[in-house]
Amino acid sequence: MNARTPMDLAAATATELLPLLKSRAVSAREVTQALLDSIARNESKIHAWTYLDPELALRQADEADRHLAAGTGGKLCGLPVGVKDIFNTSDMPTQMGSPIFKDFTPGNDARVVHYLRMAGATMLGKTVTAEFAVHAPGPTCNPHHLSYIPGTSSSGSAAGVAAHMVPVALGTQTAGSIIRPASYCGVIGFKPSFGLVPRTAMLKTTDTLDTVGVFARNVDDVALMFDTIRVHGIDFPIAHEVLNDPARQQIGDRPWRVGVLRGPRWDDAEPYAQQALLDFGRRLREVPGLEVSDVVLPDSFNQAHAIHGTIYDRALAYYFKEEFAAHTLVSPVMYDIVTRGNDVSVAQYQEALKRQTALAHELDDFLNGQYDIIVDLSTGGEALQGLESVDRPDNCLIWTLCGVPTLNLPVFKGPLDLPFGAQIFSRRYNDYLLLDFARHLQANGIIGANTALPPFTA
């Protein structure tokens, strides 16, 4: 990256910025200011941020500059990060998209925020979330067309990264809340395997589903963030073993075994989206080192949405009973979910959890030894018009239900010239293998080194 105008800095990826910061070619203050300027230009249209204190951001940047000057900065020193507003932050409110928590200041950092701060990152601000990270959308608009949805619930993080307001941001996924907004906003979204990123000091909605992930415009940025926020070491024996197991994380000399999936929600996808995925499969067949075949999942996966719905509704009813009691401040959609969840018996809920476990094992068995990577549509098409629109049914929640790592690749455009993506997923815990596959696609020109579409200029 040669030119260093504020616009360039705002458009740069994390892995472009960090060497510049480390060599002190640019200062953390310059980078943060460039992003704040970008936000000032576009926020009134996009509404990606629910809390932003420029002075606080610049103070953090100055602190980073002091560390950079002293050579004491961590690996992310000076890098601004957007934080979905369901993660606690010690110096900013955590409002969770709900008027019940307006101006709520928890007074501590979520463990992932702590990890990022320890690495030297600057918490730029809090990004818009759907109410309690569920369905009722926030005010965020799609950066590519303001009257179209950005996807819920990590909408602010996805839109902020897409619109060059921040290079990387935290999100969470309980159904499709990372992959969908990443798809609609045209950025990379990564939901790691369940069990690798700690959830302490953040809102939980559904215990067996909620997973922390990231948005970025570059695969290496995703890997960098994932390395920072995930757990490390022998205190986490399963994660430690599987993530350091070459048999799981490296492909070796053989070709990649790639499946192109027509999943249970294939018929709900727009015809142009179906065609896009089939064409993508054909493109992949031309990529060196790939063995590509078509995949149909066993029929049992047709039950995934019902299982997910039972768990999701009952868990929300349980975890949000206090907020439900103050129902005048709860959205109608949340009210409906909680009401539905209250009708789920404990026995039905327990049975659904057992079926979740069984389905996760079935997917693991299905993938093991047959496929390194499965390619699926991220969403059944481009974003829908109207900010209150509900997402089309898609397969996202199946992969969340099964706890597998999944990554949105911003590779398609719809008839309105809006982006949508393909998601790739792998066996649970094969996260680095998945990221390596994305790099392989990048090396072969299937995705760019900086995948963001042009910045918002309307």
Added chain:
Amino acid sequence: MINTYGQPLFPDIKYCARCCMPETNEGMQFDEMGICQACQSSEQKIRINWVEREKELRKILDYYKSLNNEYDCIIPISGGKDSTFQLHVLTKVYGMRALAVTFSHTWFTETGKYNLQNCLEKFDVDHVMFSPSRSLVNRLARQSLFKIGDACWHCHSGVGAFPMQTAVRYKIPLLIWGESIAEASGRATHRNPVRKFDRDYFTQVSAKRYPEEMVNSEISLREMSAFKLPSVEDIEALGVTGIHLGDFIFWDDERQMEFVRDVYGWKEDKVEGTYKNYKSVECRMAGVHDYTKFLKRGFGRGTDHASQDVRAGLLTREEAFELAKKTDTERPPALDYYLSITGFTEVEFNAVMREHRAKVTAGGGLTDAAFNEAVQAYRASQVKP
């Protein structure tokens, strides 16, 4: 062969629907969803205004600072992760002039010795330590098995009594402990906390027996001075108050351990009875303590840690059960040391533990037969389906 992968070890006792904690845990209560209080607490924490609680803490600390005593507070320390973090918070963040107090269990590991000395150096605090005699510890360790079903009465009792004695002796009315009772014990929640920390607290919560009850033909009352609580009159005259930091600041013990490890050079090490490498790292008897809990209640430290990992989203419940089963059921090598200092044979040791199990689980599903059958079945089973 029956596939029990991811299933609890004992099919006939009730476990928390969300984590791995069984009904045999002391003070266990489940709600309408079958979820334990520790799990409930982990959700309540996100809804608590910790800024307000911190203001309460600051008010308390400011008050005791204003007394202008020689020391503002006593911090009971072992050199473990929690006490090291306490020293960080209280000395570095709040500027308290603290007297560090250690009741030595006399079973320090080399790592434990290092961690204790390291935190004294790093936080530059005055320190008082009491070590009971070796022979007394050995005799109490034997008596402890009969009385409370673990090896550690002297430690449970001493870490409560000695700091209180020191408080009275040095006229320092504020004692500050680490994690809240609501955090992991399942005996309280953040919404229904145990905040009152009175004279008998430690005896009731962990020691279970007063020193007088430990006296026998081999242990005299005059040897028990380190374990005796100060009188009610002395405590009231001084106005001794005890608080847990975890009731006032958001407690995340694993994150805090990583912090003191990375920032202050606190060391982890292998700990028997669990897959985590930090809890009770200072004590060579931790494995025996946790094994006796397993023999008595059907779960050990591995279950505690696996349950915490489930709450933190770091394990599925079935993964947690598998990890817990592996670590809880292992006979710790330290048992050999325990047997050597107490004179028990292993047969005698197991017989005493069987009696405790019968008391704990009277009328429940963890009969002696059920216990042995489940453990044998686990040891004979395949791990992965």
